Structure formats: structure tokens, C-alpha cells
Amino acid sequence: MTPRVKGFTMGSIAAASYGLNPLFALPLYSEGMSVDSVLFFRYAFAIVMMAILLRHQKADMRVRRREWPLLAVYGLLFSASSLFLFLSYNYMDAGIASTILFMYPVMVALIMALFFGERASWLTWLCILMAVSGVSLLTKTSDGSTVSILGVTFVLLSSLSYAIYIVGVNRSSIARMPSAKLTFYALCFGILIYIVRTRGLTELQLPQSVLGWTCAFCLALFPTIISLVTMTISIRNIGSTPAAILGALEPITALLVGTLVFGERLTPRLCLGIALVLTAVTLLIAGKKIFYMLRSRFARTA
Helix, strand or coil: CCHHHHHHHHHHHHHHHHCCHHHHHHHHHHCCCCHHHHHHHHHHHHHHHHHHHHHHCCCCCCCCCCHHHHHHHHHHHHHHHHHHHHHHCCCCCHHHHHHHHCCHHHHHHHHHHHHCCCCCCHHHHHHHHHHHHHHHHHCECCCCCECCHHHHHHHHHHHHHHHHHHHHHHCCCCCCCCHHHHHHHHHHHHHHHHHHHCCCCCCCCCCCCHHHHHHHHHHHHHHHHHHHHHHHHHHHHHCHHHHHHHHHHHHHHHHHHHHHCCCCCCCHHHHHHHHHHHHHHHHHHHHHHHHHHHHHHHHHHC
């Protein structure tokens, strides 16, 4: 397998793995587990798996004193993104929620333009307009009824939390920290939210079946560990931009899971909204490269 094929394969696996969140979360909801209990087990299992992985890699886990507050803040942001996303599953179709979540690169661009003085090109603003238009289509069904505003708010807060996490990490002193090490500490601080929200675990609800325990384990394995490891391999082989574009498979996977497994309904209006969001994010990530490539080809043929 060539490095290019390996990179695209691993990137596809990473994105598809993350898109499996609804497949393992919704059965746990059906067993009566709360969002906080589901996420506690996801984070707890993931922490154990990450510790094993880092030990196998003989990673240096030392942290400088000034990095601890940053890790705590970013860990809580990372966890807040998970919490808002999983809350949204209670109010709207998981596939639609996962598509709106995919807007985080748009929010990153908006944050950089508004708060850090980064100049936004006409393409950036066009992508933002497309993404907002797509989300507006996703808030209504074909018969004109409105999707839960609370659900949309939760998933937008999830996307915003993750966007702030990305910007904060990339512009802080921990920007060069290995992704596996950063994720491990983010999980360790993030799990505190669910310990507090379950009142020191006194209100923690356990899975009620073998299927439930399997889903809790897989929720940590696929969307967290496998997604992280394969994405790292993908970036190493093909670079961050192609790997990021493959992230479009995340909402597509969630949509397929929602439609085929949980009977969620896709209408032409929703499909158009999904297409606008995915196109906007893809253009935002790779738009300049595509533009310069097309311009150079046109110049050669002119």
C-alpha cells in the first residue's frame, strides 16, 4: 500500500469512525441512561484505552506547570462539545445534528476573522453564507414544521465549543503537544463534568444489558481511539488538508446510520441543506488550492 493510498484509507476510517457516535449512543438512551452517564462511560473507557496506547508508545507524559491550567480549560471545552452534541440527539435526528456539527471549520474561520484580525477572503464569506443557508434549511422539514430549536441550539453550541477548543489549542503554548497526549489530558479533565453532573457518580446509571456495555465500550473505541489514531496516520501520509476534507464522511456516516438503523427520514429539503453545509466546509478547507489549481490549468491551456 502506497503512502497516498494509506493516507486516504486511514482518513476515511477516521471520519467514518467518528460518525458512528449515534450508532452506539442511541441504544444506551433507549435503555434509560442519561446523557451524562453515557458520556461518563465513553470518557472513562477512552481514558483507559489512551493510557494503554501512550504506555505502548512510551510517550513522555510530563507537563509543565503553566500548561496545566490550559489543559484544564481546553479539556472542559472538549467535553462541553461532547455534552451539547449528545444532548441534541434527544431533540433532533442524529444525522442532521452531525451535519450541523461539521460547521466547526466555518466557526473557526469566523472566530479568526472577528477576534484575531485574520483577513477573510470573499471565498471564506461565501462559504459562511452557504453554511448558514444550509443550516437554515435543516431547521425545517419538507412540510414546513420546525425542527427543535433547542436541539439546533445545542448542536451549534457543540460546534462552537469545538471551534474555540481548536483555536485555543493552536494559539497557545501547548500547540506542539502530541495529539494523543493532548487528547488524554483533555479526556481526564473533561470527565470531571460528568462526575459533577451525576452528583459525584451517585446518580450514575449503568448499562442494563450486554448490548449496552458493548455500546459503551464501542463509543470510546471507535469515535475516540480509532478515529484519533487513524487520523494521525492519515495526516502523516497525505497532509492535513486532504485529511480534513475526508472529514465530510463523518456526517455522511451519521446520516446513513440514522436512516438505515434508526429510520430517520431524509427529505429533498434536508438533502439540499446537507449538501450546502458539506460543500461550504470543503471549499473553506481546500478552496484556495482548488482555485489556484484551476487557474494554473486554465493558464496552460490558454
